[in-house]
Amino acid sequence: MGELVVGIDVGTTKICTLVGEVRADDIHVIGLGVEPSRGMKKGVVNDVNELTARVSAAIHKAERSSGYEIGRAFVSVAGAHIDSRNSRGVVGISGTRGVQIADLERAMESARAIALPHNREVLHIIPRNYTLDGQDGIRSPLGMHGFRLEVEAHIVTAASSSLQNLQKCIEGAGVYVDRFILNPLASGEVVLTDAEREMGVLVIDIGGGTTDLAVFIDGTVWHTAVISVGGWHVTNDIAQGLHLPYEIAEAVKVEYGHADTTEIDPSDVFIVQPFGEEHMSRVQRADLAAIIQPRVEELFQLVLREIKYSAYDGLLSAGAVLTGGSAQLPGMKKIAADVLKMPVRVAKPERISGMADQLRHPSYSTSVGLLRLGLIMEREDERRGRAARGGFRVKGEGANGSSGGGKRKTTNWGKLFGGVMKRLLPEDEN
Ligand SMILES: Nc1ncnc2c1ncn2[C@@H]1O[C@H](COP(=O)(O)OP(=O)(O)OP(=O)(O)O)[C@@H](O)[C@H]1O
Ligand SMILES: [Mg+2]
Incomplete structure (x- = not known):
């Protein structure tokens, strides 16, 4: 059994939960739960109780379909509260070893330092390209020599209250939000x-x-x-x-x-x-x-x-x-x-295996994309060594905003598969 990933696309029309197994070169979908959506308008929550019940139903369907209990998931987000902008970050490079991962991190932190009202938060920060000592258009400056590193980054921000309401619905359904992912980024991952x-x-x-x-x-x-x-x-x-x-x-x-x-x-x-x-x-x-x-x-x-x-x-x-x-x-x-x-x-989602008959429709691009992009983002975090700051939770803890998974955080991909999911099917329990 390979690693597992879960995505919940909370749409205005439908809620779709997918469980995927990570294979060598793709993600194989092994569970699907779709439920008509209620309690959402124009991409934002307008009835927490109603939406929680719908999310819960979609999760249970995916659990029955996959045979696994779902403890955490990547969750889609959209709505008029989303805003985006580009920002530059600049840092000095010291030493003779060339640009290191830590330098990229510092440059991104510098780009991230934008003035944000207290009721907004950064959802994604994505490097667009780098400039090293005035030479622009560099995609990956790792190992290159220079003294002044600039990054141009795309920053997506969201209203904190909108994210909190959505998080409340997912956690109310007993699942920890691993990470929110902007809808079109997830879709782009599997249609382009x-x-x-x-x-x-x-x-x-x-x-x-x-x-x-x-x-x-x-x-x-x-x-x-x-x-x-x-x-x-x-x-x-x-x-x-x-x-x-x-x-x-x-x-x-x-x-x-x-x-x-x-x-x-x-x-x-x-x-x-x-x-x-x-x-x-x-x-x-x-x-x-x-x-x-x-x-x-x-x-x-x-x-x-x-x-x-x-x-x-x-x-x-x-x-x-x-x-x-x-x-x-x-x-x-x-x-x-x-x-x-x-x-x-x-376009419909490509780069997918398992349940393709049901999922190869344009409506499922975000859902399928969540699995791929969520995995990529976690792997990227791991590569940068930012992971492993906790966030490991067995289903049940931290629901309804209590301890454990109350806050969104970066999580350790390796740990995730160790304990969050267990087989529900009796024949697999022994
Ligand atoms: N065959 C079809 N012809 C025309 N429209 C369709 C068809 N099938 C679905 N739709 C429309 O697609 C919309 C739902 O699309 P989708 O499932 O992508 O929405 P969602 O992800 O739940 O919503 P959102 O992303 O806006 O929150 C509905 O408005 C529905 O009427
Ligand atoms: Mg959608």
Whole structure:
């Protein structure tokens, strides 16, 4: 049995818990638990009790599916409270051994020293590139000689209260939050090719309540953002426009929806029962598309505004990659390409084995990405020797904010697999 990793994607539409076994060159998914989400709006918690119950249900399903008890997990985060910026850090290098890991750490600490209001915290700090004695564009300066090391880092920050509320729900379900990971970084990890990341690409994860963006250039993250518009808004427009209950509008969108009116045959009709009417009525698919298209165009206009604001719009040679549940709406690719004026493709998670039939859909990009990126981040921490500061907990301790796992912290990957999970299945207990 290999090492295990767990990811919980707490979305506005669904909560997805995955249990993965780490193998030589991939992560093999051995457990899956999906539960419709409640208690979240636009990526932030608005009902702790409701969300805790849903998270708990998704976790139990994944436990039954994998045969393991889940004690800790990587957890996705999005929402309008997310902010990002770039920052520079500078340090002097001494000695003749060249740049050491400790020097990189000091440079990152210096970049991290940004003025943050007391109610915000750093979620990620990602090195973009280094400059050594004025020579810029260095990817890894380790071992190189010089006196002055500069790092340019991308820093993602979040509202502490939003993270605390989410943490409360996960811990209320008896699971310790190992690390929060920004949605589009997780998705990017499993939908992009290495060539795209090098050339410059925009990941657009369109979920239910949010659209999450990440710009990758030169193989690393240059910009991230979250827009509080997603598939929920499209469904809501349909509910309002056709006078339908939300659930019916959702079914109509998935069955007959299209984002591009020019693709629809005017003779194409379907039948629904609007509010206040005794009989079913006929609706032209073109009329449905005419409701959907403006909202989708507006969404991509917001995306365009965000990347123009970031000033990286001219650097995205590989274009945009759409993922997330709403990327499955027919016509999205065309509208995205028209508005963004760049090549667009729709992607589902790759780099995955196990349960592929269920997981190879755009809705699962974040969930699958959490396993991979969580593992990479932990390994990176371990490499830098920052791990092993505790955080080891058997399920049950520290839930509801009590001792043990009450605080998010860096954890020792090696210890994690020693004690946090145990087999639930009777045949495996002996
Ligand atoms: N076949 C489909 N056609 C159109 N839309 C779809 C389809 N399948 C799912 N969706 C939409 O995808 C959205 C859910 O996507 P996803 O599962 O990625 O959301 P989420 O991760 O729960 O939400 P978020 O990331 O915004 O918090 C819903 O709005 C749903 O209507
Ligand atoms: Mg999502």
